[in-house]
Amino acid sequence: MNRKIIVLDTTLRDGEQVPGAKLNVLQKIEFAHQLERLNVDIIEAGFPASSAGDFQAVQEIVRSVGDSVSITALARAVKSDIDAVYESIKLAQNPLIHIVLGTSNVHVEKKFNRSKEAVMQMGVDAVKYAKTLLPHVQYSTEDASRSEFEYLWKTIESVVKAGATMINVPDTVGYAVPEEFGELIRKINERLKNLDEKVILSVHCHNDLGLATANTLSAIKNGAEKIEVTINGLGERAGNTSLEEVVMGIKVRENHFKCSTDINTKEILKTSRLLTHLTGLDVQVNKAITGENAFAHSSGIHQDGLLKNKQVYEIMSPEEVGAESMELILTARSGRHAFKNAVEKMGFDMSDGEDFESLFEKFITLADTKKEVYDHDVFYLVTNHRSIEASSSQLYELVSFQVVTNDLYPTATIKLKKGSETFKDSAVGDGPIDALFSVIKTLVGLEVELKDYKINSLSRGKEAIGRVNLRIEYQGKIYAGRALDTDISKASAMAFLNGINAALLDATNDNLN
Ligand code: KIV
Numbered sequence: 174m175n176r177k178i179i180v181l182d183t184t185l186r187d188g189e190q191v192p193g194a195k196l197n198v199l200q201k202i203e204f205a206h207q208l209e210r211l212n213v214d215i216i217e218a219g220f221p222a223s224s225a226g227d228f229q230a231v232q233e234i235v236r237s238v239g240d241s242v243s244i245t246a247l248a249r250a251v252k253s254d255i256d257a258v259y260e261s262i263k264l265a266q267n268p269l270i271h272i273v274l275g276t277s278n279v280h281v282e283k284k285f286n287r288s289k290e291a292v293m294q295m296g297v298d299a300v301k302y303a304k305t306l307l308p309h310v311q312y313s314t315e316d317a318s319r320s321e322f323e324y325l326w327k328t329i330e331s332v333v334k335a336g337a338t339m340i341n342v343p344d345t346v347g348y349a350v351p352e353e354f355g356e357l358i359r360k361i362n363e364r365l366k367n368l369d370e371k372v373i374l375s376v377h378c379h380n381d382l383g384l385a386t387a388n389t390l391s392a393i394k395n396g397a398e399k400i401e402v403t404i405n406g407l408g409e410r411a412g413n414t415s416l417e418e419v420v421m422g423i424k425v426r427e428n429h430f431k432c433s434t435d436i437n438t439k440e441i442l443k444t445s446r447l448l449t450h451l452t453g454l455d456v457q458v459n460k461a462i463t464g465e466n467a468f469a470h471s472s473g474i475h476q477d478g479l480l481k482n483k484q485v486y487e488i489m490s491p492e493e494v495g496a497e498s499m500e501l502i503l504t505a506r507s508g509r510h511a512f513k514n515a516v517e518k519m520g521f522d523m524s525d526g527e528d529f530e531s532l533f534e535k536f537i538t539l540a541d542t543k544k545e546v547y548d549h550d551v552f553y554l555v556t557n558h559r560s561i562e563a564s565s566s567q568l569y570e571l572v573s574f575q576v577v578t579n580d581l582y583p584t585a586t587i588k589l590k591k592g593s594e595t596f597k598d599s600a601v602g603d604g605p606i607d608a609l610f611s612v613i614k615t616l617v618g619l620e621v622e623l624k625d626y627k628i629n630s631l632s633r634g635k636e637a638i639g640r641v642n643l644r645i646e647y648q649g650k651i652y653a654g655r656a657l658d659t660d661i662s663k664a665s666a667m668a669f670l671n672g673i674n675a676a677l678l679d680a681t682n683d684n685l686n
């Protein structure tokens with residue numbers, strides 16, 4: 174029988190550390206529900222000691238999916254962090270405390286400025302304390318791949334004796350290479366199973382040299398039982414190991430790896446697209462598994478071969494990662510039943526009749542403008558609808574706008590709403606989008622700076638939806654704003670406002686601290 178590999182998704186913790194990828198609570202819950210459908214074993218929901226907002230988000234994720242998925246959250250090896258994790262995850266059915274502490278010389282000497290023994294003792298004390306709270310404790314030996322092996326092992330041995338039930342070996346800075354990392358895991362696994370065969374060995378790789386997937390697969394081949402991964406490989410710097418690459422690697426090459434995961438691979442594309450939509454961070458077109466071109470064959474020779482037999486150039490079918498369920502074409506005449514069916518097929522809950530009616534109205538408006546509504550359109554319609562419905566009275570909403578474009582005085586007029594207040598003004602800019610942003614800045618009275626602005630077409634056809642992704646800087650922090658509409662001026666104004674709203678929400682959370 175194949176070994177089962179446990180999959181921990183850390184998109185909501187390591188992935189969310191990416192500048193501009195910060196999600197609000199509702200977006201995190203939406204994404205956690207999708208991870209539940211993807212059937213990951215463990216969700217790392219955040220770093221609760223980092224802010225009141227993160228603590229609350231972890232609690233909400235536990236409330237939403239904590240009775241079907243195991244939930245963990247990160248703590249440094251200090252009591253207050255462990256308490257924050259415990260308090261935020263304790264209501265989950267299968268909670269796990271995750272403690273991290275460095276083992277490499279550079280971490281011990283430069284980060285902690287303590288002796289190796291003192292740092293190890295910190296780890297042991299942290300595990301002992303965590304065990305008084307919960308039975309399952311994971312210990313991560315940060316920067317393990319650059320650690321001196323005997324010290325690394327001594328740390329693992331000590332924390333296992335103190336009660337750690339999972340040992341996670343991170344390649345924190347993406348320094349490892351596959352053979353060497355595999356050998357490290359083989360050596361640790363051999364000693365670990367002699368010490369206590371029930372303790373689970375896990376790996377967590379970063380992609381600084383583009384080797385995260387290769388290192389993770391090499392670790393699996395050498396005994397790793399659990400992997401820590403993110404969707405689209407999102408994560409610090411060059412990112413983390415991408416879930417979809419490892420999961421499909423194991424599946425397609427089962428004969429080589431002789432193991433499997435419980436991931437529902439048909440949910441992979443949906444999960445990837447939801448994350449792209451929520452964070453505004455695009456997947457490169459040629460990215461394995463989830464890139465737009467991952468299953469596109471353009472050369473004549475390849476197309477000819479494929480027509481004769483798919484296996485000539487295809488090692489896995491697009492259907493296996495959920496590509497076929499994304500292809501739907503609806504029109505204004507499709508009716509409620511067809512639309513509901515399409516939305517539910519994408520995994521969204523449509524049991525609230527009122528919510529469905531208001532979404533259906535938006536669908537009809539879109540279908541009237543666009544004629545043919547594709548799967549992408551429906552997907553973005555729903556996710557956009559959800560985030561708008563969720564906006565609180567402290568946030569700005571676009572009521573109406575007008576842009577006049579010419580080569581003398583491009584002008585924008587905007588009306589905004591915040592709770593029961595409305596605001597209205599006009600401004601001139603270098604161009605229509607600049608004029609829109611200027612007037613919004615004046616109306617909200619915040620010193621924000623536009624750092625980056627991107628616009629692309631989301632679907633096919635001449636009535637395609639335009640998606641705007643932008644980044645703004647406010648008080649030294651970067652916030653992402655995104656929006657979509659068939660009118661790109663409107664999408665631009667809404668994206669700018671969404672960025673401002675993200676900054677306002679963050680400021681509210683900071684004030685709670
Ligand atoms: O990269 C790393 O070392 C981490 C740990 C917290 C596992 O993210």
Ligand code: ZN
Nearest residue numbers: 187345377379
């Ligand atoms: Zn990491």
